[in-house]
Amino acid sequence: MASNKEVHASSAGEAFVNFFKGIKAYFTDFGTAISKGDTAVKLSTVLMGAGYFARNKIVVGLLTMIYEVLFVLMCIFYAAPNLAKFGTLGTTVRSTAFDPVTMQNTVIQGDNSFLILLNSVIALFMIFVFVLTWIHNIKRQYELQLDKEKGNHINTFVEDVKSLVNGRFNITLMTLPTLGVVLMNVIPILILIAIAFTNYDQQHMPPSSLFTWVGLTNFRNLVNLSNNSAFGYAFFRVLGWTLVWAFFSTFTCFLGGIVMAKLITYRKVKFPKFWRTLFVVTIAVPQFVTLLLVRYFFGDTGIVNSICASTGITSFLQSIGLVANHLTYIPFLTHPGWAKFMIVMINIWVGVPYQMLVATGVLLNIPESQIESAxxxxxxxxxxxxxxxxxxxxxxxxxxxxxxxxxxxxNFNVIYLLTQDTFVTTNQTLANANAKEVDLLVTWLFRLTNEYYNYKMASVIGIIVFVICAVFSLIAFSKFLSGGREESYQ
Amino acid sequence: MENAVHKNDTFYEKELKLKSKKKSETTSTIVINALIAIFALIWIIPIVWLFVTAFSKYRGIDTAHFFPAQGWTLDNFKTVLFEPDSVVQYVAWFKNTFIIALFSCLISTAFVLMVSYTFSCMRFKGRQSMMKFSIILNMFPGVLSMIAIYFVMKQIGLTNSHLGMVIVYSAGSGLGYLICKGFMDTIPTSIREAARLDGASEFEIFFKIILPLSKPIIVYTVISSFLAPWADFVFAKLMLNSGISSDWTVAIGLYNMLGKDLKSHYFSVFCAGGLLISIPISILFILMQKYYVEGVTGGASKG
Incomplete structure (x- = not known):
């Protein structure tokens, strides 16, 4: 195991170095292409198809020229008008004016800050992609020039198209998935990052009013611990609980799963298949059904409370001080401490069967010989x-x-479905920041946007969660893709 | 003599030990079986509650009785299936969710297979960096960027539309290639090389060789991507916000039944609806469970 860890560490470091080496090589190749290329290659920095025409690849050349023209048109009619306002995110507010012709008030549409932001981000992304293709194109022209000088065969257009299902099949396969990822992942993340630096909230809602750049103000508000900052206070409370929750929920389910798997695979257990199926059924019922159900099961006037009250558990808990004396019920999901405890417990209920399934599979694969020799x-x-x-x-x-x-x-589902509408915070400072004691960063973020339209703070929280996740992910990822593991089965 | 007595003693001790060992083994067998039974009971109670409440005559939340005290009935199922009102549009929800799940499943599966094949079986410039980039990107949870996704979809005019939901569920699915690629990595390279020598193109290798060999993982991908929309709650709630209940998916519809004013009239109906949706999902999940394990451990258990 120890040597394994070293391998991981070094491969992560190497990956980092390789990354920068790769970038360096990328630009060196580009420099070579421009300096050593002939007139056609040099010309293709302006007219992208020039190199193709020079090597008799007319169709590809034309397509490349069309691509370039489309890009220029996009710049003029889409990117330029939006990017011109990108610095201010709009200056004219929507207003109403009296129209003497129709004798009525008409609405004069002003700038829509959000649209400007959205379109600018998309435009910037397209420009970025264009620059990449532009660099790639020049390198390609230089390759063609070398091919011709060496007398290598240069593909005709038909051959080029055919290679899309053979040598360059990866391009055919990757195009649509990549577009999807750009639409669903890349652009939204870029927009999210941009909004974190604006004052987009309920007071600045387009189209009726504008929002603008505010620099790092939102970040400062969030980490501000002075007395008047509800957000600073709430942020650290919520962050603390998020990490505590993530730790406990992960480890309780992990250990619980192993214990359960060990129990079920124990050779003297009767009907192991029956028990397994029973646990699997609890996974298969959708979470929103079971969680909502459990929420009423443990409600203040729910059935568990009725049973606890009639069997004297409630009064016993009161006598040892776990339940406040003025209550006639156990506040399973309404008192911060109890709710946190119950959420972790209920999550064990939700998560252990999954982990059991996985652990059973893993346990069955343990080399029998090792156990025998031990x-x-x-x-x-x-x-x-x-x-x-x-x-x-x-x-x-x-x-x-x-x-x-x-x-x-x-883990949005567990927290949101168990506490939304039923858990009300009594902590005024938290309430000022629209947070609750049981909130995770994500549920807080969700309610900030969905109920309070506080997009700026939600975005800042989103970025911070991303950073936290990225740190942990990078650890996981250096383990996933550590060299050697990938092709060892081929 | 002395020696013989000693030998006898040890033999006797050994016998004793064996007996006690047997005894302790029977106790541990009983304890373990009992433990499992208790755990199973804890795990099944909410499901039993769901089941019995679905047949309850009382429509609100019965706080005093576990089993329906006012008698049993099939009315809740009748309401769910045949008597749509302003709150319960179960058949419409089921249809909506099914259509969304079907199309997003088709697109997701296609995307995942395409990306997996590219990363697993083809070697090209930038492959490693693309893989690394996509793993990091995939770690970015969708819940976080959903506001932005919502606005992008709103600009295209696809909120409150099922097409929009399909796009939300499937467009980014290419990032979830790891499991499937892990499977394709285990298919011997020699098969592909032999095909290539016989003059097969990558396209033919993909369709005629790799896909048929990847059947188990295709089943896994199909089922898991089909199940996702049934279980999703967040995106559906955000995207389908028009308030027209016939547009909803099952998840939002059922959630809505437990609103403040509704739950005292619809709780048992909620249970009936929840039970109905659980049956097909359970069957699919049980079919899929053997692939699930391989999926989560990334095929590592094979080593």
Whole structure:
């Protein structure tokens, strides 16, 4: 295991160095192409198809020229008008004016800050992509020039098209998925980042009013711990609970899953298949059904409370001080402490069967010979569990544990479905920031946008969550893609 | 003599030990079986509650009784299936969710297979950096960027439309290629090389060789991407916000039934609806569970 870790660490470091080496090589190649290219290559910096025409690739040349013309048109009619206002995000507010012709007030549309922002981000992204293709194009022209000088065969247009289902099949396959990712992931993330630096909230809602850049103000508000900053206070409370929650939910489910899997695979257990199916059924019922159900199960006037009251558990808990004396029920999901405890417990209910499924699979794959030889050496069941089973499980599931941790930081469903509408915070400072004690950063973010239209703070929180997740992800990712693991089965 | 007595002693001790070992084994068997039964009981209680409440005559939340005290009935299912009103549009929701799930499943599966094949079986410039970039991007949770996604969709005019939902669920699905690629990595390279020597193009290798060999992982991808829209709550709530209940998906529709004013009239109906949706999902999930394990552990357990 120790040597394994070293491999991971060094491969992560190497990846970092390789990344910069790659970038350097990218621009060096580009420089060579421009300096050593002939007139046609040099001309193609302006007229992108020039190199193709010079090598008799008329159709590709024409297509490239069309691409360039379209880009120029996009710049003139789409990018330029939006980017011109990008610095201010609009200056004219929507207003009404009296129209003497129709004798009525008419609305004069002003600038829409959000549209300007959105379109500018899209335009900037397109320009970025164009620059990449432009660089690539020049390199390609230089390659063609070299090919011709060496007398290599230069593909005709038909051959080029045919290569799209063969040598360059990756381009055909990747185009649509990449477009989808750009639309659903890249552009939204860029917009999110941009909004974090504006004052876009309920007081600045387009189209009736404008919002503008405010620099780092929102970030400062969020990490401000002085007395008058509700957001600063709420942020650290929520962040703290998010991390505590992610830790406990990940480890309770992980350990619970292993214990449960161990129990079920124990050779003396009757009907193992039956028990397994039973647990699997609890996974298969959608979370929003079970969680909402459990929320009323443990409600203040719910059935568990009725039972606890009639069996005297409620009064017992009151006598040892776990339930406040003025209550006639156990505040399972309405008191901050109780709610946090119950959320973790209910999450065990939700998560353990999943982990059990996974752990069963992993446990079945433990090399039998290792366990046998340990038994011969006189190891007891406990020693075998700690020294053979657990290291193996950790080796296989280790990366998954980190992804699970990240997933739990963003575990929206459990928190939202269990506490929305029923949990009301009594902490005034938290309420001022629209947060609750049980909120995770994501549920806080969701309610900030969905209920309070506070987009600027939500974006800042989003960025911070991303940074936190990215740190953990990078650890996981250096394990996933560490060299050698990938092709070892081929 | 002395020696013999000693031998006898140890033999006797050994026998004792064996007996006690047997005894402790029977106790542990009983304890473990009992433990499992108790756990199973805890895990199944809410499901049983869902089941019995779905047949309850009382429509609100019965706070005093676990089993319906006012008698059993099939009316809740009748309401869900045959008597749509302003609140319950279950059949419409089911249809909406099914259509959304079907199309997003088709697109997602296609995208995942395309990306997996490219990364697993083809070697080209920038492959490594693309893979790394996409893993980082995939770690960025969709919940966070959903405001922005919402606005992008609103600009295109696709909020409150099922097409919009399909796009939301499937457009970024190419990023989820890791599991499928892990599977394709285990298909021996020699098969592909032999095909290439026989003059097959990449296109033919993809369709005629790799896809048929990837059947198990295709089943997994299909089922899991089909199930996602049934379980999703956040995006549906954000995107389908028109308040026209016949446009909703099952998740939002059922959630809405438990609103402040509605839950005392619709709780058992909610349970009936929840039960109905759980049955097909359970069957699909049980079919898929053996791939699920491989999926989560990324095929690492094979080593």
């Amino acid at each position: 038994k011969l050496d006189g190891a007891n069941a406990w020693q075998i569990f700690w020294h053979i089973t657990m290291p193996y499980v950790m080796f296989v599931e280790g990366p998954t544990l980190i992804t699970d941790f990240v997933r739990n930081i963003n």
